[in-house]
Amino acid sequence: MTSEDFLAIVTHTILDGQQRYIALCTAAPQEMPAKEELLQIVNGTVGTIVRAAGEVPDAERAEALTKAAAIIANLSFARIGSVLESQFSAAERRRRPSTN
Numbered sequence: 001m002t003s004e005d006f007l008a009i010v011t012h013t014i015l016d017g018q019q020r021y022i023a024l025c026t027a028a029p030q031e032m033p034a035k036e037e038l039l040q041i042v043n044g045t046v047g048t049i050v051r052a053a054g055e056v057p058d059a060e061r062a063e064a065l066t067k068a069a070a071i072i073a074n075l076s077f078a079r080i081g082s083v084l085e086s087q088f089s090a091a092e093r094r095r096r097p098s099t100n
Contacts, residue, residue, distance in 0.1 A: 001052065001055040001056055002056075002060075003056055003060045003063065003064040003067070005052075006052050006053065006055070006056045006064050006068070009048065009049070009052045010049055010052070010071050010072065011071055013045050013048045013049055013052075014045065014075045014076070015075065017042070017044070017045040018075070018079050020041050021033070021038070021041055024037055024038075049068065053065060053068070
């Protein structure tokens with residue numbers, strides 16, 4: 001597998017895990033997803049990335065993993081920021097009385 005293929009898998013896998021988490025939160029918006037459900041998402045994501053990393057040629061693996069870490073951090077922080085922004089907006093709407 002090429003480094004580019006690996007990085008595409010990393011990106012897709014992280015985004016898929018985030019979408020699964022969002023689906024869980026949407027299904028029960030008043031409660032946190034169960035710990036087991038979250039662990040299943042995380043373990044599946046990590047497992048996919050580790051298996052894919054094993055298919056990258058040894059000479060390219062260190063650089064590919066460094067780039068993968070940057071992708072994971074960037075996508076994770078972007079999602080966290082988006083979630084926090086929506087939570088702050090929702091809290092602000094609840095604090096303001098309706099003008100209808």
